[in-house]
Amino acid sequence: MAWVPRTVGGNVGRLTRAAFRARGFAGGEVLGQWRAVVGDTLADQTAPERLTFPTGRSDGATLKLRVAPGFAPSVQHLAPLILERINTFYGYRAVTRVAMAQGPLPRRPEPRKAPARALNQAEAAHLEAMVSSIENNGLRAALAALGRQVAGSRPPP
Numbered sequence: 293m294a295w296v297p298r299t300v301g302g303n304v305g306r307l308t309r310a311a312f313r314a315r316g317f318a319g320g321e322v323l324g325q326w327r328a329v330v331g332d333t334l335a336d337q338t339a340p341e342r343l344t345f346p347t348g349r350s351d352g353a354t355l356k357l358r359v360a361p362g363f364a365p366s367v368q369h370l371a372p373l374i375l376e377r378i379n380t381f382y383g384y385r386a387v388t389r390v391a392m393a394q395g396p397l398p399r400r401p402e403p404r405k406a407p408a409r410a411l412n413q414a415e416a417a418h419l420e421a422m423v424s425s426i427e428n429n430g431l432r433a434a435l436a437a438l439g440r441q442v443a444g445s446r447p448p449p
Contacts, residue, residue, distance in 0.1 A: 306353070315396070322340060326339070330374055337363040337397075338357045338360070339358045340358075341358050350386070351388075352385075354387070354388070354391050355387045355390050356393065358394075358395055358397055359393065359395075360394070360396075367392055371390045375387055415448075419440065421437050421441065
């Protein structure tokens, strides 16, 4: 039988299953989508560490969160919201309690931004016409630079 190459993405679930199970996560879905589950503000200040289910049950778990120093009172206040969002993600009442530990959060890679593309002649001329009536040179240059960034981040017309 011939060897068939496979993408790494297709094997990630199989390769990480044991590590996630050891931490109480059946899969890596919650970890991988933490920002989508709890929102930007909470995701910036928290990181899920462990999900502990009572013996023999698949509901009533305790979610252990690592919380940025000084943010624990806010997370404690928002615990009902966190529970609601995570249970909505799972589709049932999987988690009933949030436990917190303050400490440094794991480093997260900075999202990569694609560089803006160069504008074509028509786009550059249109942008120049839009800012040409601005008398202040600094403001005109700043708005032109902003326009190049915005137009360059979109697909060409």
